[in-house]
Amino acid sequence: MAKICFGIDIGGTTVKIGVLSMEGKFLDKWEITTRTEENGKYILGDIADSLKKYVADKGIDMADVVGAGMGVPGPIKDDGTVLKCANLGWGVFNCAKELSDLLGVPVKAGNDANVAALGEQWQGGGKGHDDLVMVTLGTGVGGGIILGGEIVAGVNGAAGEIGHIHIVAPEDTIGTCGCGNHGCLEQVASATGIVKLAKRLVEETDTPTSLRDLPQITAKDVLDAAKAGDAGAESVVDKMAGYLGDALAAICAVVNPEIIVIGGGVSKAGQYLIDKIQAAFTPNAFHALRDTQFALATLGNDAGMVGAARLVLQ
Amino acid sequence: MAKICFGIDIGGTTVKIGVLSMEGKFLDKWEITTRTEENGKYILGDIADSLKKYVADKGIDMADVVGAGMGVPGPIKDDGTVLKCANLGWGVFNCAKELSDLLGVPVKAGNDANVAALGEQWQGGGKGHDDLVMVTLGTGVGGGIILGGEIVAGVNGAAGEIGHIHIVAPEDTIGTCGCGNHGCLEQVASATGIVKLAKRLVEETDTPTSLRDLPQITAKDVLDAAKAGDAGAESVVDKMAGYLGDALAAICAVVNPEIIVIGGGVSKAGQYLIDKIQAAFTPNAFHALRDTQFALATLGNDAGMVGAARLVLQ
Secondary structure: OOOOOEEEEEEOOOEEEEEOOOOEEEEEEEEEEEEHHHHHHOOOHHHHHHHHHHHHHHHHOHHEEEEEEEEOOOOOOOOOOEEEEHHOOOOOOOHHHHHHHHOOOOEEEEHHHHHHHHHHHOOOOOOOOOOEEEEEEEEOEEEOOOOOOOEEOOOOOOOOOOOOEEOOEEEEEEEOOOOOOOOOOOOHHHHHHHHHHHHHHHHHHOOHHHHHHOOOOOHHHHHHHHHHOHHHHHHHHHHHHHHHOOOOOOOOHHHOOOEEEOOOOHHHHHHHHHHHHHHHHHOOOHHHHOOOOEEOOOOOHHHHHHHHHHHOOO | OOOOEEEEEEEEOOEEEEEEOOOOOOOEEEEEEEEOOHHHHHHHHHHHHHHHHHHHOOOOOOHHHEEEEEEEOOOOOOEEEEEEEHHHHOOEEEEHHHHHHHHHOOOOEEHHHHHHHHHHHHOOOOOOOOOEEEHHHOOOOOEEEEOOOOOOOOOOOOOOHHHOOHHHHHHHHOOOOOOOOOOOOOHHHHHHHHHHHHHHHHHOOOOOOOHOOOOOOHHHHHHHHHHHOOOOHHHHHHHHHHHHHHHHHHHHHHHHOOOOEEOOOOHOOOOOHHHHHHHHHHHHHHHOOOOOOOEOOHHHHHHHHHHHHHHHHH
């Protein structure tokens, strides 16, 4: 039978489990609930049970399973040691070794944002490029740096934490970032940040905007209104894209990647958003960085599973 | 005889040539003039002649020469192809291959700032650390990123160009950066930048400062006055260190190194400057980055030769 591998993406609510070919194609995928009770002590056992049942049901020989990769929502060292994982209730322990002992196959683990970046590099928006920066614009702003086809994890597992680059001018900073700082990129470039900027526009200015008529504003509302020509909404997008483009120019001055891949829920705004970000990036980027390519992520919620599988194949 | 290697650091005025042991200790070093006439066509030949004469004079068997590394002042690809080297008059060609053909030993080449960073990582202020960011504060601001003991060159050879991170607020930006942009870190954090900020203080404010009495102001004057308690000079250093600390916090959010090594002429201000930079870094850095170490470079002008030698030993 052909060799296969498992790609596991552990989130605070569900664990996504994928079975992939060596070429990175899905053979199967499903989700199980993340049981975070009792400091998340059941999570790895539940994953192992689910995979063992799958293997038994399908009549798969475990000798054909090359290994399992796993993305976890927190800082993690190359050897699989989780440093802290508040969402799961996990303290410090080697999650890769523990799952490997349960499954009897090699396991590698990485930070979920980094692993998703690796997925996009292998099979998604960054396919064909060894050096890539990925930005995930969701509730927060995550990031992943891939150089030479491998994750840059950093000595504390904090490489690619680009949502916490301190870049926002005091006049555009609203409240405190989740990390405790002020002026983090995440405060303006995440879905949450876009909504905050839009609410400030509605509540603190007389700028005409269709957003004023909405009972509740979402990031999608803002981007849709901007695309439809609403100047007020566009000013919010320009501010968000301005800071993001400037931060990306700084990131490129550090690692000079071939391509920047933009993912996360906010990236559903598509090429319109890419154009806005690129318009801010280009004038602020060092001349040798101006031909950096931009692309949309293509794997969506599958990126973590694909990247996790890649991790164990490296 | 024990194996040896050559470390070559090509500058716009002189070429520094070092002969090093495999452990990175100097056995000999000297300089020759950089002949930039006729698009720098004599430079590599001059280096080869100088090394061949040395080898002959010392009775060294070329079989004991492991190879030569070379730092060049411009963007360069991993295979040794110079992309542009205005200071030397060089266009696009493979300088490593050409010197290798002349010498008959393996040659590797890298950007001079990156190679100096590798030297500090191997034998200098970053010794014992595999993941390092080096900042060189001289006439400009250079940088080098070392991850896993290897240079991060970037797809266009522009990784580590941290002097051109766009970070300076419009009110602190004086004129245009050498790269054509405005607001580059180099415009405030280089020796030139410090002098510009100090001149602005003297010419455009009534702030009492001893700098006002000097016929000409150097960066050293500013740092010495600040150390001696001159509040005006200290405000200049605080501004410079503020932007530098903020940029370093952003750089660490990208690659999360173990240590930041500060070199270049301005770094002669020593621990006083490190303390100022760190005071700006810490509040702006993501919490997982706050224990990043800071150190002074220790190799001075030898860093390029040491790093070049390291390059060919990797």
